[in-house]
């Protein structure tokens with residue numbers, strides 16, 4: 001038989017539950033940080049063919065338009081950096 005009182009078992013369950021909630025909270029904070037959008041001119045693209053403006057996740061020089069799949073070139077990067 002395990003020498004543990006009811007209060008100790010209840011405290012253990014409560015401590016495990018708080019640890020579980022803390023892990024879920026940190027996981028959610030990490031997920032929000034990874035999928036967060038950052039607005040800047042280097043991430044804003046404008047398609048010359050369909051005139052669609054869109055934001056990309058990572059700053060690149062070239063990307064494809066999500067609407068018409070044309071290649072878009074960033075012209076603002078030289079001015080900012």
Ligand SMILES: [Zn+2]
Nearest residue numbers: 047050065068
């Ligand atoms: Zn386009």
